[in-house]
Amino acid sequence: MMDNEVDVFYRELPKVELHAHLNGSVSCPTIEKLISRKPHLNIGHGMTAIGKGQRRTLDECFQVFKVIHQLVDTEEDILMVATDVIKEFAADGVKYLELRSTPREEKHTGLTKKSYIETVIKAIKQCKSEGVDIDVRFLVAIDRRNGTEVAMETVKLAEDFMLSSDGLVLGLDLSGDPTVGHGKDLLPALQKAKNCGLKLSLHLSEVPSQLEESDLLLDLPPDRIGHGTFLHPAMGGSQGLVDKVVKHNIPLELCLTSNVKGQTVARYSDHHFKHWYQMGHPSVICTDDKGVFSTDLSQEYQLAASTFDLSREAVWKLSHDAIDCIFAPDTVKQQLKQKWIDLKPQVFK
Numbered sequence: 058m059m060d061n062e063v064d065v066f067y068r069e070l071p072k073v074e075l076h077a078h079l080n081g082s083v084s085c086p087t088i089e090k091l092i093s094r095k096p097h098l099n100i101g102h103g104m105t106a107i108g109k110g111q112r113r114t115l116d117e118c119f120q121v122f123k124v125i126h127q128l129v130d131t132e133e134d135i136l137m138v139a140t141d142v143i144k145e146f147a148a149d150g151v152k153y154l155e156l157r158s159t160p161r162e163e164k165h166t167g168l169t170k171k172s173y174i175e176t177v178i179k180a181i182k183q184c185k186s187e188g189v190d191i192d193v194r195f196l197v198a199i200d201r202r203n204g205t206e207v208a209m210e211t212v213k214l215a216e217d218f219m220l221s222s223d224g225l226v227l228g229l230d231l232s233g234d235p236t237v238g239h240g241k242d243l244l245p246a247l248q249k250a251k252n253c254g255l256k257l258s259l260h261l262s263e264v265p266s267q268l269e270e271s272d273l274l275l276d277l278p279p280d281r282i283g284h285g286t287f288l289h290p291a292m293g294g295s296q297g298l299v300d301k302v303v304k305h306n307i308p309l310e311l312c313l314t315s316n317v318k319g320q321t322v323a324r325y326s327d328h329h330f331k332h333w334y335q336m337g338h339p340s341v342i343c344t345d346d347k348g349v350f351s352t353d354l355s356q357e358y359q360l361a362a363s364t365f366d367l368s369r370e371a372v373w374k375l376s377h378d379a380i381d382c383i384f385a386p387d388t389v390k391q392q393l394k395q396k397w398i399d400l401k402p403q404v405f406k
C-alpha cells in the first residue's frame with residue numbers, strides 16, 4: 058500500500074498473516090470499483106479508510122465497517138473483494154493467510170450466510186487455480202453483538218463447511234464491537250465449536266473493561282488471542298490472566314497500527330508487543346484491517362522492528378515462528394518452513 062516507505066527487506070520477507078478481517082482489508086482501488094458500481098449510495102472514499110497520522114475513536118472505527126458493508130452486499134462484490142484482498146496479500150509477500158469474515162444475509166440482494174461463505178471459498182479456489190503464490194484458509198466470524206442464537210447458528214454453519222471445504226475452513230473468530238454484549242452469552246457456542254474440532258481465535262481484552270470476560274473465555278482455552286491489549290499487568294490487566302495465557306501457550310495476534318489508530322494504545326512504543334515479546338511468548342504481527350487502517354503486513358513488521366529495535370535476524374525469526382501458530386495441519390507447517398529456508402538467501406542477499 059505504501060510501497061515507497063517500506064524497505065525492500067520487509068517486502069521480500071516471507072510472511073504469515075493470521076488476523077485479517079475481509080471487509081476491513083479492502084484496498085483503495087477496490088473501494089473505487091465498489092463505489093462506481095453503487096454511485097447512488099453517495100459514499101466517498103474518505104469514509105472507508107483512516108489515513109496516516111489520523112486517529113479515530115473505537116466507535117467511529119466501527120461506523121466505517123457499516124459503510125463498507127453497504128458497498129459489499131452481493132455475491133459478485135464478495136467475490137471481487139476476496140480475490141483482490143488475497144492477491145494484495147500475496148503481492149506483499151504473504152505466503153500463508155487466514156482470512157476471517159462475518160457471514161451476512163442481505164435480503165434485498167438474495168445473499169445468504171451460506172452463499173456468503175461459498176463465495177469466499179470460491180475466491181480462494183480461483184486464486185489457487187490461477188497460481189497465486191499464497192495458501193489461504195478461512196475462519197468464520199461471530200459478531201459478538203448478535204448474541205447467543207446467531208452464534209450457535211454460525212457454529213453450525215462453520216462446522217458444515219469445515220467438513221465439506223477440503224480443509225479451507227479451519228475455525229471461528231469472535232469479533233465485533235468489544236463494548237457490546239458479553240462473552241458469557243457466547244460461551245456455550247464457543248464450547249460447542251471447540252468440541253467439534255473448529256479452532257478458536259478470540260478477540261480478548263481489546264478494551265480495558267473486559268478482564269472478567271477474558272478470564273472466563275481463557276478457560277476454554279482459545280487457540281489464539283486477537284489483541285489481548287489489556288491482559289498484561291503493565292497495561293492494567295493482571296498476572297493471573299498472563300499466567301493463564303502462558304500456561305496454555307496461547308499465541309497472540311498483535312496489530313500495532315490498528316491499536317494506535319483506534320486509540321486503545323497511545324503510541325507505537327507503548328504497544329503490548331514489547332511485554333509479550335520480551336517474555337518469549339508466541340507473538341504474531343498482523344494487520345487486522347489493512348484497508349481501513351491504510352497499512353500492510355510489510356509495513357507492520359517494519360514498524361515493529363523500528364519501534365522495538367529488532368535486528369533483521371530477529372525479524373526473520375518473528376515471521377518464521379508465526380508458522381507454528383497457524384491453524385492448518387503439520388504438513389502445511391513443514392511446507393512453509395521449507396519455503397522459508399529456500400527464500401532466506403534471497404531475502405538476506
Ligand SMILES: CC(C)=CCNc1ncnc2c1ncn2[C@@H]1O[C@H](COP(=O)(O)O)[C@@H](O)[C@H]1O
Binds near residue numbers: 263319
Ligand atoms: C474499531 C477498530 C479499532 C477495529 C479493529 N478491531 C476490531 N475489533 C473487533 N472486531 C473487528 C475489528 N476490526 C474488524 N472487526 C470485525 O470485522 C468486521 C468487518 O469484517 P467482515 O465484515 O467480518 O469481513 C467488523 O464488522 C467487525 O465485526
Ligand SMILES: [Zn+2]
Binds near residue numbers: 076345
Ligand atoms: Zn480484529
